[in-house]
Amino acid sequence: MNSKLLLPLLLLPLGACSSVGYGDPNAVETVNIDYGSTDLQSFAAKMVESMNTAPSLNYFEHPAKADDKRVIVYFGGIDNSTSEHIDTTSIRDSIQTALLKGGKFRFVATKQGQQEIGDQVAFQQGSGRVNPAQAKAFGKQLGADVVVYGTLRSIEKHKGRSLESGGMKTDDVYYKFTLQCDSIETAEVLWMEEKELRKTAKTGIFGG
């Protein structure tokens, strides 16, 4: 009878704890080898620092510009060339947020923003509900000087368990994030930066 009690007693700790809590969103995360929040933050931080310190992006001359010579940026897409499903707009948002707060650049709306603006202009012009004196019209948007876009790539390697590896399984993933800035008028590449990350997971016999 006592031995029948033994097993449940030993299994008890397995279900002992489950909890939900708020954590630090800035903490380093290594839940698994897949692309994660720390990778996003590292990529964004590197690109922000590089763009903020690039002499070639200090100003942009154009006859139609007044005193404010800051570079006007259209932030295009970031291609996901990895095998994972990654929402790369999140990288773009993080970079744009930090750059906007830094004050060096001006930005024009992305495709999503243009869609929203288009809907709103159509509403203001065509619904008859808006005071005509306050209704906004097209034709006064800023013209971007440069377009920023990039690619996230990865190389994955896996090594199965073997006697040689002592039963350990190895998963390795290398990420390379490249971002560049081209002049819209001349197509000249004005700035380019890349950031690499490597993540390796070694899993023992009883690991997942």
Added chain:
Amino acid sequence: MQALSMRSAAVLAGALFVCACATAPYGPQNTYSGREGALEIDREIGNSELAAHLELRDIRAERRDGRLHVQFELSSDLSATARIEWMAEWFDERGFLIDVPRHWEPVTIGPRGHHPCTIVGPSPAANAWKLSVRPRNEVK
């Protein structure tokens, strides 16, 4: 004999129970603060063991193109690999935090190795910095 094994099992289960609930606390951290033009940096040591083996040295700061650049080197005298993380915060002239995205950056320093780092003020207003260093505290 059977009573003894039951008691051992109960002790083992109890120990496992405690371990199952244990979560790694945030490790105490060390902070290093500097200001543009100041020769000295302030050290706030919350983790003396880390401070005994990990040094922040060769700190240089200068303003380039309107932004403060700070370069430093994290140097370890440990005979094993040091797995740490650091985070930089920036303040304006009046000491207010400049609110930009920030995060803990993981760094692995080899035995008796060093890791050079450069941080750049997120805006021209940034003229003071605070660097926090702590043992790696990953969300696993």
